[in-house]
Amino acid sequence: MTTSKLSGRPFDAVLCDLDNVIRFYDTTELTSLERAAGLAEGTTEKVAFAPETDLPLLLGEITEEQWVESIVAGLADQVPEARARELGTALAKAPFRADDAVVAMLLRARAHVPLVLVTNATVELEDDLVSLGLADLADHVVSSARVGVAKPDRRIYEIAVRRAGVAADRCLFVDDRLENVEAATALGMTGLHYREPAGLRGALGSLLDG
Structure with missing residues (x-):
């Protein structure tokens, strides 16, 4: 990761997947x-x-x-x-839940930088976020069902970057699917292939301490 001379942070926005990072199905x-x-x-x-x-x-x-x-x-x-x-x-109709530890970290990060959810989702997404109590988790939500393009198509990343309002190389992208992370890094983003909360904690680093 490189550090911005202006912000002193390794990145200026967090772009994060939903399923298998924040939301988990039973x-x-x-x-x-x-x-x-x-x-x-x-x-x-x-x-x-x-x-x-x-x-x-x-x-x-x-x-x-x-x-x-x-x-x-x-x-x-x-x-x-x-x-x-x-x-x-x-x-x-499988029930789902949010990982509270991940949600807490993302909220702490959002206090410092924009948070954008970038997810391959259905038109039910907005209702699902409400049911999870996460309707206000992110600054923006980029849903494939709403924008008409899905990861790993570069266009959905470009939409997310525009909404974040920073350059692609100033974004951290988090996803559980390697192909989606690789598509993001090909656009210059810092990528995190999500496995567990500890990995996200390490990637967010100083944003959680600040």
């Missing part, structure tokens, strides 16, 4: 249903998150209900239709 029910159906754990998610199934949802082109029907179609050769719909619905 797929216990889905796992139980897969086991009962004789499917390997993760079978439903493999179908649901395949680009041809997932991307239309993340670009706001289809509804959650239509996504579930796509999952049903993708599981058609493995389980009966009714069971496939049960599995798809369990995934779509």
Whole structure:
């Protein structure tokens, strides 16, 4: 990381992913249903998150209900239709929670620099943030379903940088997917491949101490 002579900070904005960094899903029910159906754990998610199934949802082109029907179609050769719909619905309706430690760190960082959420999300994102109590967590939210482009497409990063109001090379980008981090660093950002809160704590450094 380089330090700005003007700010004395290693970066002047934090761009952060949502899922698997801040928000985590509980797929216990889905796992139980897969086991009962004789499917390997993760079978439903493999179908649901395949680009041809997932991307239309993340670009706001289809509804959650239509996504579930796509999952049903993708599981058609493995389980009966009714069971496939049960599995798809369990995934779509899986409960979620926020990691309080991560939220606390981001709020402390935001006291010093802009915070922008950059997430591949559905049109339900705003309601989800309200339910998590995080509607006011960030200065800006860049949702793929609202801007019509998803990570790792460089355009969503460029939108986020503009909203942050700083140069790309003055941004810290945090994401749990390596391909998304690599796309950010290709634009000059400092990247953090998120694994656990300790890594984020180290990357935020002086922002948490100031």
